Amino acid sequence: MWCEYIHATPTWRQDSPCYDCVFIITNPELEGMHGMDVARVLCFFSFKTYSNQYHCAIVHWFDHIGDVPDEVTRMWMVHPSFAWGEQPNIAVIHIDAIFCAAHLILIYNRNFVSPAIGPHNCYDLFHHFYVNKFIDHHAFEIMY
Secondary structure, X not given: OOOOOOOEXXXXXXXXXXXXXXXXXXXXXXXXXXXXXXXXXXXXXXEEEOOXXXXXXXEEXXXXXOOOOOOOOOOOEXXXXXXXXOEEOEEEEEHHHXXXXXXXXXXXXXXXXXXXXXXXXXXXXXOOEEEOOOOOHHHHHHHO
16 A cells, blocks of 8 residues: 655644645546646645535646657656746646656756755746656656
8 A cells, every 4th residue: 555645734844835746637548747747736625515525736837848858867847837927827626636746856057056945945946847757666657
C-alpha cells in the first residue's frame, strides 16, 4: 500500500508556507506528460449541494515548455501560467483529477542565488522548472 500527502498550508510546522505541486490528468486518452499538466495546490476545500459532497482544490497551473522533454536532461520543463499577462492562471478542480505529487527542480541561470530563497518562495521567484522524473519510480514511469 502506498500513501502520499499533498500539502497546501500557509504555515508548515509553525514556519513558512508549503504548497505542493501535483500532476493533473487533463486528457486520459494521451500517455505520460502529453495527457497531464502540472499545477501548484493553493487550497483544498469541499462543499455540499443537493446531498452531494464535492472535494476540490484551487490550483495555479504550469505550462509546458515545448512538446518534448529537454534534450540534455530528458526532463520536461514547465513555467507558471499567467492569464492576461500578469494574473496567475488559477482554477478550481475536483481532487479526482489529481494523479500524484510532482517534484519540480529550479532551472538556474549564471547569477548567484540569494540565501533568502527557500522552499517556501522559490516557486514565486523562479520562472522555469524541470519536472523531476528521477524523484521516484512512480514519477519515472509516468513521464517516460
